[in-house]
Amino acid sequence: MTELGTSFDVAALRAGFPSLRSGTAHFDGPGGTQTPDAVGRAMYEVITGPLSNRGVGTASERNAEAAVRAGRAAMGDLLGVAADTVVFGRSMTELTMAMARTVARTWQRGDEVVVTRLDHDANIRPWVIAAEAVGAVVRWADFDPATGELGVDDIAAVVGGRTRLVAVTAASNLLGTRPDIAAIASLAHSVGALVYVDGVHSTAHVPTDVAALGADFYACSPYKFLGPHCGVLTGRADLLASLHPDKLLPSTDAVPERFELGTLPYELLAGTAAAVDVLAGLVPAGADADGDRRSRLLASYAALEAHEDRLRHRIETALADLPGVVVRSRAARRTPTLLLTFDGRDAREVAAGLAERGINAPAGSFYALEASRHLGLGDAGGLRVGLAPYTDDSDVDRLIDALRELTVR
CATH class of the missing domain: 3.40.640.10 (Type I PLP-dependent aspartate aminotransferase-like (Major domain))
Incomplete structure (x- = not known):
């Protein structure tokens, strides 16, 4: 877990997103995040x-x-x-x-x-x-x-x-x-x-x-x-x-x-x-919630990074135990975004299996065509798993369980 003073209330944040009420676990944030009520209003x-x-x-x-x-x-x-x-x-x-x-x-x-x-x-x-x-x-x-x-x-x-x-x-x-x-x-x-x-x-x-x-x-x-x-x-x-x-x-x-x-x-x-x-409002407990917006944003992003990095580590740890799953995202400094390929399986097939289970994690090259080709993946790319501020542990649990079902035979 994140240390006291560096976490924000994810449940309270999620309550402000009407689209999350459908029950879908969204790992498609790199293509566009869900939109909170405050923005729509x-x-x-x-x-x-x-x-x-x-x-x-x-x-x-x-x-x-x-x-x-x-x-x-x-x-x-x-x-x-x-x-x-x-x-x-x-x-x-x-x-x-x-x-x-x-x-x-x-x-x-x-x-x-x-x-x-x-x-x-x-x-x-x-x-x-x-x-x-x-x-x-x-x-x-x-x-x-x-x-x-x-x-x-x-x-x-x-x-x-x-x-x-x-x-x-x-x-x-x-x-x-x-x-x-x-x-x-x-x-x-x-x-x-x-x-x-x-x-x-x-x-x-x-x-x-x-x-x-x-x-x-x-x-x-x-x-x-x-x-x-x-x-x-x-x-x-x-x-x-x-x-x-x-x-x-x-x-x-x-x-x-x-x-x-x-x-x-x-x-x-x-x-x-x-x-x-909304992002400035992610100020964690113990931080100055009354500072100017730039200061609040910096505090919020520190909490956001801690939250997303923790969840990314959970996913990476679980993936290490799944046979045939290749994690292509290996840079020392990276966002909570993972590109996965599967030995003997088309990433689009895995994406479809996740969608059937109410989990959005699409497959493709996502307009990073040169990168996908340089990785040897052609224009097809792989399965992209991206975290967002509203991603929580239950979403990660569902993703891990579903990938285990789809890859362990």
């Missing part, structure tokens, strides 16, 4: 209240502006950045694709961009497409398929004097591997390159300090940490001010609005702020 109140993006001091306009300010402030607190550097978009993929086009305008033919085989395709393909459009060279950093580790040396092997940008994940959505982003950023900056960090999977599990990571850009998705379906991008203030994306002529050139096309989805921003507040 916040979205409902904004979308059904007086709302307008035009007007002169009307309640409708004030409500819209309040939702925008609240969304930016919440994500600023979560990521440790200034609220006026927070950009909202439809998805991390869309934001990254647009930013890749914008940044590539500063490249010349023969310049180089580094991508890694550990990454989700959303932090690979936009850079490959942008590089091809301007005649830049794509350099690939490989990870160790035996351990799942992506080290600084792997990046150093492909970084050079013409490297303009390094795109790297803070945590693999397939394996959970957490590379040393600060060290990678230091290396990239030593040759004058920018660093674009995919924080989609990481932000759900570990506290984030974008400046401490050394990231010039950082992107994530609120629906991976209890929020609604949208994307968030932040970056160094001076860097964002220097970039000029395609936009409509009458739309503002102010940052961050210049990167947001059209009217913002106010209800999604309200839901995002509510999700951050």
